[in-house]
Amino acid sequence: LNKIKYGLIGASGKMGKEIISLMNENENELVFKYDIDGESFSEKPEVLIDFSLPAVLGKTIEYALKFKSPLIIGTTGFNEAQLKQIRKLSEKIPVVQSYNFSVGMQMLIQSAVLLKEKLTDWDIEISEIHHRFKKDKPSGTAIMIKNALGREVNISSLRLGNVVGEHSVSFGGLGETLTITHSALSRRTFAEGVLRAVKFIVDKEKGFYTIKDVLDKEQ
Numbered sequence: 001l002n003k004i005k006y007g008l009i010g011a012s013g014k015m016g017k018e019i020i021s022l023m024n025e026n027e028n029e030l031v032f033k034y035d036i037d038g039e040s041f042s043e044k045p046e047v048l049i050d051f052s053l054p055a056v057l058g059k060t061i062e063y064a065l066k067f068k069s070p071l072i073i074g075t076t077g078f079n080e081a082q083l084k085q086i087r088k089l090s091e092k093i094p095v096v097q098s099y100n101f102s103v104g105m106q107m108l109i110q111s112a113v114l115l116k117e118k119l120t121d122w123d124i125e126i127s128e129i130h131h132r133f134k135k136d137k138p139s140g141t142a143i144m145i146k147n148a149l150g151r152e153v154n155i156s157s158l159r160l161g162n163v164v165g166e167h168s169v170s171f172g173g174l175g176e177t178l179t180i181t182h183s184a185l186s187r188r189t190f191a192e193g194v195l196r197a198v199k200f201i202v203d204k205e206k207g208f209y210t211i212k213d214v215l216d217k218e219q
């Protein structure tokens with residue numbers, strides 16, 4: 001694949017830096033960035049990536065429409081109205097949105113759904129641990145797991161030190177419990193998912209996609 005010219009919103013953040021580093025290694029070129037200190041533009045990006053905060057969404061949509069570039073959005077903490085805005089945007093341009101860009105998380109979700117179907121009268125609880133700087137609670141990923149389970153499930157959130165991200169789904173029967181856990185060991189794993197999404201979306205027409213579509217397509 002040729003090198004891709006990309007734009008990045010939230011470029012100075014923890015995820016922003018990780019994405020720049022991986023994109024550099026793959027010889028993709030950062031041609032537009034936006035963060036709290038303003039924008040810097042050299043060329044129209046072929047793909048726009050956003051890892052920032054929900055408050056930035058209006059600006060992100062504005063840029064995506066201006067550049068007419070596909071959007072990959074990993075920001076978490078959106079409300080229902082914002083999620084609708086993202087869906088609406090995908091009627092005009094291609095969008096990949098996911099609260100978790102790791103491969104393992106998709107495996108956890110698939111496994112949890114399978115266990116839920118088998119363990120019909122067991123309790124289910126979700127727990128998540130993240131670093132102290134995380135702005136949203138519960139995590140977007142925990143909400144995504146809950147949505148996949150399709151029923152009311154309690155979520156417990158811990159904020160500890162510099163934990164990148166840990167999610168567990170626990171099942172409890174009378175006499176036994178079963179827990180499956182996913183740990184993101186570094187932010188690079190999310191950046192790798194983003195790179196896969198970039199390759200997936202760069203030549204797509206309009207439409208709404210998730211990381212699941214990206215990974216399924218690769219198989």
Ligand SMILES: NC(=O)c1ccc[n+]([C@@H]2O[C@H](COP(=O)([O-])OP(=O)(O)OC[C@H]3O[C@@H](n4cnc5c(N)ncnc54)[C@H](O)[C@@H]3O)[C@@H](O)[C@H]2O)c1
Pocket residue numbers: 009010011012013014015016034035036037051052053054055056073074075076077098099100101102136190
């Ligand atoms: N989907 C995933 O796989 C995934 C993985 C990790 C983190 N995240 C999410 O990505 C987002 C960023 O995470 P992070 O750890 O990099 O956070 P961060 O706080 O390190 O970075 C956020 C960046 O956005 C910028 N920003 C904030 N408000 C802004 C504004 N009004 N205008 C312009 N720029 C603004 C900040 O200056 C900062 O550089 C969070 O929502 C986080 O939950 C998603």
